[in-house]
Amino acid sequence: MVLRWALAPLLVVCGFIVTGMLGGFVADFVGLWHIPGAGFSAAFAVVVVAYLAAPRYKFVSAITALVLGAIAAWLLLEPSFYPESYGARDAYQPTHLPIIATYIGGLLGLIAVILIRHWAGPNSSFKADGCAAA
Secondary structure, three states: OHHHHHHHHHHHHHHHHHHHHHHHHHHHHOOOOHHHHHHHHHHHHHHHHHHHHOOOOHHHHHHHHHHHHHHHHHHHHOOEEOOHHHOOOOOOOEEOHHHHHHHHHHHHHHHHHHHHHHHOOOOOOOOOOOOOOO
16 A cells, blocks of 8 residues: 555656646647646646545545645746747737646546546445545
8 A cells, every 4th residue: 555655646747747748749739839738738637647546535635636736837837928939919928828727627637537436336446535434
């Protein structure tokens, strides 16, 4: 059990890095600004991976990842400014688009976790929160 708890944060960080990079590449490929795309996908993955990787207290782990991720995102992304390539009129103007996209990704990740909990059977390992049955 201790090993699984030790590996859970490592899996969350790996999920953050991989999906953040993929989200940024996909956003850039379709012609969008890469930072909001990376933030959205990374936040979604952090919440879902925290839920799936936690051996017990899965939902609490997902909410904890959401809250800590929201604080970290605020510290990293505020203030944000449009890039030079965004257009002469908007270049270097302040924007909240990256933090909004990141928060939406985290909230959608939490919705995905709720759906997983809802559709998982009562004996599923995806739903086991470690609460003792009375």
